[in-house]
Each structure stands twice: as structure tokens, then as C-alpha cells.
Amino acid sequence: MLKLGDRVKFVNENMEGFVTSFKGKNLIGVTIEDDFEIPVLASEIVKIDFDEVKPNTDKKTGDDKLKPKLNTNPIGVFWAYNRIGENEVEGVLHNNACDTMVYLIYQKEKEVYNLYKTGKLSRGEEINFLKLNLENYEKWNTLLFQLILADDITIKPSKPLHIEFKSKPKEFHQSLKFCFFLQKQAYMFKLNEELNSLNLNALKQKDFNEKNTIEKIDLSQKPEPIIDLHFEKLLERGYSTQTNDIIGVQMDVFIKTLEAAYMHQMNSIVYVHGIGNQYLKNKIHTFLTKNKRLAKHFEEADTLQFGGGATYIEIG
Secondary structure (H helix, E strand, O other): OOOOOOEEEEOOOOOEEEEEEEOOOOEEEEEOHHHOEEEEEHHHEEEOOHHHOOOOOOOOOHHHHHOOOOOOOOOEEEEEEEEOOOOEEEEEEEEEOOOEEEEEEEEEEOOEEEEEEEEEEEOOOEEEEEEEEHHHHHHOOEEEEEEEEEOOOOOOOOOOEEEEEOOOHHHHHHOEEEEOOOOEEEEEEEOOHHHHOOOHHHHHHOOOOOOOOEOOOOOOOOOOOEEEOOHHHHHHOOOOEOOOOHHHHHHHHHHHHHHHHHHOOOOEEEEEOOOOOOHHHHHHHHHHHHOOOOEEEEEEOOHHHHOOOEEEEEEO
């Protein structure tokens, strides 16, 4: 009998996926690549035993090795359950929110919080722990994450996060998707989702003459094809500011000039953001991933010209 989370393959198609819902007596929702769920008859799929799943060992060609890898990983703190057996999962905590993250993790049992795990993670690192059985999902304890996010260089340190986590069964199984840090399907959640959510309408309605932002960006003017977002370059070009929030200023310039490029029907635009710790680059790429209305395509700009510190955007 098929269960939620089972890996299956199609009888008449060269496709695989995971069972993510039951839609009727014989109709099953199977999520394939790109997080797309399709309804399929139970007779048209067969379960893949966990031992049959083989890692992808395809060798990369020489051209693939030379091609620069575009980093479009989402920014945030992520918690995932990785399938390590037929019914067994392992918790994975991943930091892609700051340079260093200090964490304390508690398990809640009968209204008492027991400290389970402490440590710290650098950006791009994760730690595996907490093995659980899927069949006992209803008995899983609530988790409490206490997180301190710290960057090597910052104007204002962020406040510690206090996140209590316990997903409902439907929410849990619908969270099955491609996990970028595990490079496979997993049950993945963004712990600081609310803090990092982007509201484009709010940005459009924002008063860009407030003291916490820049001035002198006129949407009626066509922007230049190459825009240097380095803070000192923005000041040289006459963008006045009354704030120390450097990243905020750079993102304001980026968003408003991209909107202007879209309005003026420009084919493309290049933003020079530098390399550094890639924080600004990641924020830009996250915005572009979520706003395909503006950006039809983006990639790393010519490395010979910009040294890997710029992004080329094909306007949508």
C-alpha cells in the first residue's frame, strides 16, 4: 500500500516522483521535478524501494566544469527532514542567512522544554541530527529554535529569533520539494519565512524619500545599461542618503532602476555588486527569482569583464 512520501515511478512514462496527496479512491497526487504535482491513477505508478534509489554519479564534462555556477540559493534559515530509509528521516538545520548562526534547539515534552542541541553554523553549512520515524509522526515533539544571526560586518545587529516549530500532517507532506542544500527531494521549511518574505506591492507604495533610503532615482529616466551598486560609487553619482543601512540603499537603487528598465522596455541591464561575502548578490538573485515579471532570465555577467562580481539580467 502506498503512503505519503513514498517514491514512485510511472509505468508508461520515464518519470519518477513522490506521493504527496491522495485525491480519491484510485487517484494519487505525485510531485515530480520543479515541485509540480500531477494526479495519476494508482495502477499507473509503482513504488520504488528505498534501496533502489541510487545517487546521481553522472560525470561532468569539461565544458560543465568551466561554466560558472550561478548561485540562486534562497536566503534564510532552513529546517529539513531528509529521507535516510524506508520510514526514517533525519533533521537537517541549514544556515544561508548570515555569516555565523548560533543555535539552541529544544524539544518540548509535556509543556517542558529540554535543551537538545547547541552549536554554530557558518553561511552555507548544515548539521544533521534528530532521527525520527515517519510512522510515528503524530508523536513527534514540538521543536523550539533559538537563533542568533551575526554578520562579520553590519550596521545594526539583528535580534535573536525564537521559533516554535510543529507542522501539521498535511503541511508536512506538502513541504516535499527539491532541497537545494541536500540536492535531493526532502521535507523543507524556511524557519524565518515571515521575516524574509518580500511584498512587492509594499515596495511600490513605499515613500522613497524617507530618511532610510536614497534619493535622485527618477523612474521617468531610462537607466544606464551598467549600474555599479558599490556604495561609494552611488555617492559619487550624487545619490544622497541619511542612513547607514548600506545594503538597504543598494537594494533600493537596484529595485527602482530595474523597474525603470522594465518601463522603458530595455532588453537587458547589468548590475555590478562585487564579490565580498555574496550577501548583496544573494539578495539580488532571490529578488529576481521571485519576480519573473521583471526578469525573464539572469545569469552571472561576463567574468572577464566583471571578474564574477556582476549579474546580467534579461528584462521580462
